[in-house]
Amino acid sequence: GEDVEQSLFLSVREGDSSVINCTYTDSSSTYLYWYKQEPGAGLQLLTYIFSNMDMKQDQRLTVLLNKKDKHLSLRIADTQTGDSAIYFCAESKPGGGSQGNLIFGKGTKLSVKP
Amino acid sequence: DAGITQSPRHKVTETGTPVTLRCHQTENHRYMYWYRQDPGHGLRLIHYSYGVKDTDKGEVSDGYSVSRSKTEDFLLTLESATSSQTSVYFCAVTWQADNYGYTFGSGTRLTVV
Numbered sequence: 001g002e003d004v005e006q007s008l009f010l011s012v013r014e015g016d017s018s019v020i021n022c023t024y025t026d027s028s029s030t031y032l033y034w035y036k037q038e039p040g041a042g043l044q045l046l047t048y049i050f051s052n053m054d055m056k057q058d059q060r061l062t063v064l065l066n067k068k069d070k071h072l073s074l075r076i077a078d079t080q081t082g083d084s085a086i087y088f089c090a091e092s093k094p095g096g097g098s099q100g101n102l103i104f105g106k107g108t109k110l111s112v113k114p
Numbered sequence: 115d116a117g118i119t120q121s122p123r124h125k126v127t128e129t130g131t132p133v134t135l136r137c138h139q140t141e142n143h144r145y146m147y148w149y150r151q152d153p154g155h156g157l158r159l160i161h162y163s164y165g166v167k168d169t170d171k172g173e174v175s176d177g178y179s180v181s182r183s184k185t186e187d188f189l190l191t192l193e194s195a196t197s198s199q200t201s202v203y204f205c206a207v208t209w210q211a212d213n214y215g216y217t218f219g220s221g222t223r224l225t226v227v
Contacts, residue, residue: 042204042221
């Protein structure tokens with residue numbers, strides 16, 4: 001199956017850590033991604049992780065992948081008001097064309113309160 | 115933004131009229147995709163292209179057609195627009211499918227009245 005699930009909303013206070021969770025169903029996925037969408041804008045690739053990795057860190061962002069449970073998370077340390085956006089989890093599969101297509105979750109709206 | 119331009123950025127059209135959206139890229143990406151974004155649905159693939167004149171259907175292709183006569187342009191046509199096609203449309207490109215290099219355009223907001 002091809003289904004990526006995310007919670008729809010998350011609210012945190014400025015300075016706290018945010019954790020956005022995602023589950024996926026297709027074990028053949030090769031890359032998993034986190035995209036950020038600010039209001040009225042397109043999607044911006046935040047980070048990605050290859051399926052044979054458990055963790056990836058990039059400045060304030062930490063991605064954890066539990067392949068056994070098909071669970072992906074994005075942790076944003078020291079969350080700022082500028083981090084308020086919709087965050088999409090996505091998976092891609094091996095091959096080209098539609099097999100290389102991204103399957104997106106519905107997005108998690110992160111609200112950061114000052 | 116990998117040199118991706120979507121046009122128009124906004125359009126209002128009447129039910130039953132044909133509409134064409136354009137995605138233009140300047141970096142010779144092989145793969146191009148059209149997605150639509152709707153509340154509660156995330157992004158869904160409409161059509162994609164894996165080369166000039168090579169296109170195929172995605173998850174929600176009914177009512178849409180595409181053409182790619184040259185590498186840089188991927189056109190999405192709504193043959194007879196319906197209110198259910200009111201959405202934000204995104205183009206995405208990559209050199210090689212299944213890698214980290216997907217880049218999205220800024221989107222076209224289409225309203226069908």
